[in-house]
Amino acid sequence: MPDQIKTDRRFATTLGRGLSVLRAFRPSDDGLGNAEISARTGLPKSTVSRLTFTLQSLGYLNHARRHDKYRPGPALLALGNMASASISFVELSAPLMQRLADETRTLSLLLVRDHSKMLIVKTWRPRNVASLWLEVGHRLPFYGSSSGHALLGSLSAEGFDQTVEDADGDRGLTAERGQKVRRDAQNQLVTQGFVVSDPEDYFSPNIHAVAVPFHSRDLCEPVIFTCGAMPDGLSLKRMHADVGPKLCATVQELERLMGQGPSSAVREL
């Protein structure tokens, strides 16, 4: 994503553009037309037309019916499940996180960094409890979400610098603010093992959340596990006393299952 890379002789523009077309889709979309894709990606219509043709002919996109809008196709399903199966902690975490969601009655999430946003990759809803607010595909801002702060706090110094550079100009995440948030998150991780952001900073006052980073051996970057709910169901106090520790314990259990040292949550302090 650094501009330098995009002009690198080695960077295959067409491939990057094609993938950005795929990334334009959200689960809440009921199909996407070329025009909408063009708007979202900023690519010219004719280019999008050729890319969708390609993706469609390879099965990554679908017209459900002739001349309908495009939808994610079977090949994408295959690719994605391949990835989930390869990155083994994803499958292993599922039962643990479902149990956690049930026990704490919170929405439990797995997020990864996507550019300068935190992208929800998987959710586990507590059974028999309504909690329909965040979905796979949503992107939370870096600054102002517990997940984002947890990521900043668990990044190495280099990783952090690069991230701030990437996010340049994005929603008030300046270098100074970033540093402050990072220090705070690091501090919380060391002392208590989880991150609860100051409600003052929250991007949305209706969401309270606790976050814990996880370093997979398979991935070069940490991912974030989070528990969240509306403030009335999840007070600050309960986050600190109950949900935070439980989330933390769950991630440690996952680390144990994966056979990695438990201290990997905090690195290069």
Add this chain to the structure above:
Amino acid sequence: MPDQIKTDRRFATTLGRGLSVLRAFRPSDDGLGNAEISARTGLPKSTVSRLTFTLQSLGYLNHARRHDKYRPGPALLALGNMASASISFVELSAPLMQRLADETRTLSLLLVRDHSKMLIVKTWRPRNVASLWLEVGHRLPFYGSSSGHALLGSLSAEGFDQTVEDADGDRGLTAERGQKVRRDAQNQLVTQGFVVSDPEDYFSPNIHAVAVPFHSRDLCEPVIFTCGAMPDGLSLKRMHADVGPKLCATVQELERLMGQGPSSAVREL
């Protein structure tokens, strides 16, 4: 995949090649080097090098450590879960299929067509029963697997013709054989709602399986749900009398949940 498409002016070669690099990965791989990718895809080394550079810089691939082999990256995880969330039957089917696996003590599968193979996209293992033979990412031959036969049987005439064309020269799937298999599968679908292939035809004598196609509104092509096990745990008789009907009922339940007419399993006969 038809050659005609690859030379079409609209087809973006680089995008297609980049995606084929991603498709080269299997869950059983412990990372892939450029050389191996080059071998699997048939692309020149230098080309692969540039494509992996691109995919890596976009987060679709990972070096876990510097100069390690490539692995699927976080962006791929994001893309895949986006797809699963968009194609709603996938999420809906999970609990039903898990229950089915437990009840029948078979390995339950979801497969989609990938070129001229059936690709395992998801698996549900019966709890507390060892049955470790088929994994996500494995590809079953079209001809000689219940899944493949079920797909052939549920394809429209045009879809079938195109499929046979695609698979041209592949493992003994000739036009005539295909027609025979298709007719048989169609017949089974109409009369009993599921497909059990003649063990004579099986690509592997160690696997017995029942398959049922499912037409999702989101997809232009049917997907296949399957229950399989070793012959000693899953006799022909039990497939017909017990597992087949249960699988069939499960898919019907899924159709009900999705709010689609139940008769979509058999089309354009």
Add this chain to the structure above:
DNA sequence: CCTCTAAATTCCACTATGCGGAATTTTGTT
């Protein structure tokens, strides 16, 4: 520490590929 080998990367001249604004066609809406 220094080969040696296999793999990865870079080089470079060529050309097919992808580009994108504009024109055309298709779709479905009133």
Add this chain to the structure above:
DNA sequence: AACAAAATTCCGCATAGTGGAATTTAGAGG
């Protein structure tokens, strides 16, 4: 039927991507 909106196609140009060969890099084994 007439219109508007979206999708596709056209086409000459610039260049992005190509791939064989040369170079660099990284482990393995002495």
